[in-house]
Amino acid sequence: MSEASLSAKSSMDSLRGVSLAASEADFPDTLPPSMTGPMIWEGNELKNYVIDLVASDIDRIRAAVIHFKLLGLDRGSISTSTFPLPSELADKLSAISDIVHDGTGVAVLRGLDAARLNDEEAVIAFAGVCSFVCDLRATDSYANQTLSHVRDATHEKVPIWAKDIGLAGSKITAAMDFHSDRFSGDVLALHVRNDGGPGDGGEQYFASFWKIYNTLLETEPEVLETLAACDWPFELKQKDSAPYLELGPALFFSKGRPMIQLVKAPLLGSPRIARDPSMPALSDKQTHALAVVEDLARRFSAKLDRKQGDIQFVNNHSIMHARSAYGADNKRSDRHLLRMFLRDRKNAWDKPARWCNNFDDPFTPGRHQELPVIDTDPWRLISGRESHG
Incomplete structure (x- = not known):
């Protein structure tokens, strides 16, 4: 679609997601036409994304875990x-990296549960396997944490010092709308240590943003303009001081690719972390854009086929993800995932x-990388920013 086919109020400034004062060299590529290729799918069109480990693969991974433990190195x-x-x-x-970057954007490696790894060995195996998929692991700049634990901490006693902090999004059991994790990494990797069991909930859903993008080009391009505008008021929490406002786009463009970085917690707050009252409210256009994207993501989404032991790999720039609520009000859920963000320089x-x-x-x-075997940060004592959920 050409620029002229957008609404009359479109401008190169809004499409590029930068201010007019920025230098021309800073401009990303202009709004691309409809996307094509395997990364555009909906519902049952997402299939054949599971890669099975055979018995010899599992034996080799187990041997590599033992090899690393014998080296005596930091994780x-x-x-x-x-x-x-x-x-x-x-x-x-x-x-798997090719599938995530140039294929459907989703891949699941299955069978690692057969290795019967303890908690420390699972962390080593997860990081070791991922190093062959993507050569770089992300760190949280506040805590140098590379690996985090996605689990239910809602039944734990809150320390006095943490009463006004709130649990991180990865520690609550509430449902999460569709989002991509802002400035966290190119690839989201999740290792299912425990799926919580039958009836526990926490179902995972993925949606192709490129499918959403193509639909909006035809039906409501003004929403794309709003997403690409540089005035989204993201609230960034800090460890030891007041939160601060960061204005920026939720949709980026580069080399003909739209890249979504839309996360709701810093815009709306979350069930356990309220938005600071000093932060500006979303505009009517932004509120509408959130609703439209959520509606399309739900319409086009696919429920993930998940089994215990899986390692999930998701393109964090083109695939949005969501989950249903999990656990019961009076009982802690055993659901437990390990999470890392990755980049493959290739x-x-x-x-x-x-x-x-x-x-x-x-x-x-x-930067030093912490890969904790046990979760030590449910109340965000170390990490201050909330870019997920």
Whole structure:
């Protein structure tokens, strides 16, 4: 679709998501036409995304875990060199990156539960396997945490010092609307340690934003303009001081690709972390855009086929994800996922120039990586920013 086919009030400024005062060199590519390819799907069209580990693969991964433990290194040292796998299995894992970046955007590696790993070994295996899919792991700039635990902490006694902090989004059981995790990493990786069991809830759903994008180009391009405008009021929490306002777009463009970075918690607050009253409210256009995107994501979504032991890989720039509520009010849920954000330098998408620092910050070289076996941060004692959920 050409620029002229957009609404009359469109401007190159709004489409590029930058202010007119910015230099021309900072401009991302202009609004691309309808997207094509396997990353555009809806509902049951997302299929054949499960990659099964065979018995010999599982044995090799188990051996690599033992090899790494015998090295006596810090878990942040896990890499393809310290977690050795045979070339055939390494190629099998590397091909997952191609699916995530140039295919459907979703892949699930299945069978790791058969290795019967304890908690420490599961963390090592998760990071080791992921290092063959993507060579970089993200860190939280506040805590240097690379791996976080997605679990139910709602039944734990809140310390006095934490009464006004609230639980992080990864520790609550409420349903989450469709979103992508803002400036967190190119690829979201989740390892299902415990799915909570039958009836526990927490079903996961994915939706292709490129399908949503194509639909909006035809039906309501003004929503794309609103998403690309540079005035979305994201509230960023800080560890030891008041939150601050960061204005920016929710939709970016680079090299012909739309990249969605729309997360609701910093815009609306969450069930356990209220939005600071000093923050500006969303405009009517922004509220409408959120509702339209959520409606289309629900319409086009696919429920994920999930089994215990799975490692899920999701393109965090083109695929939106959501989950249903889980657990019961009077009982703690056993549902437990390990989460990391990744980047594969071989396949990574180019980022818009003006926002490169935001996209690149989690991958700052030389930063120590914490891969905790036990969750130690349910009340966000260490990490202050809320970019998920």
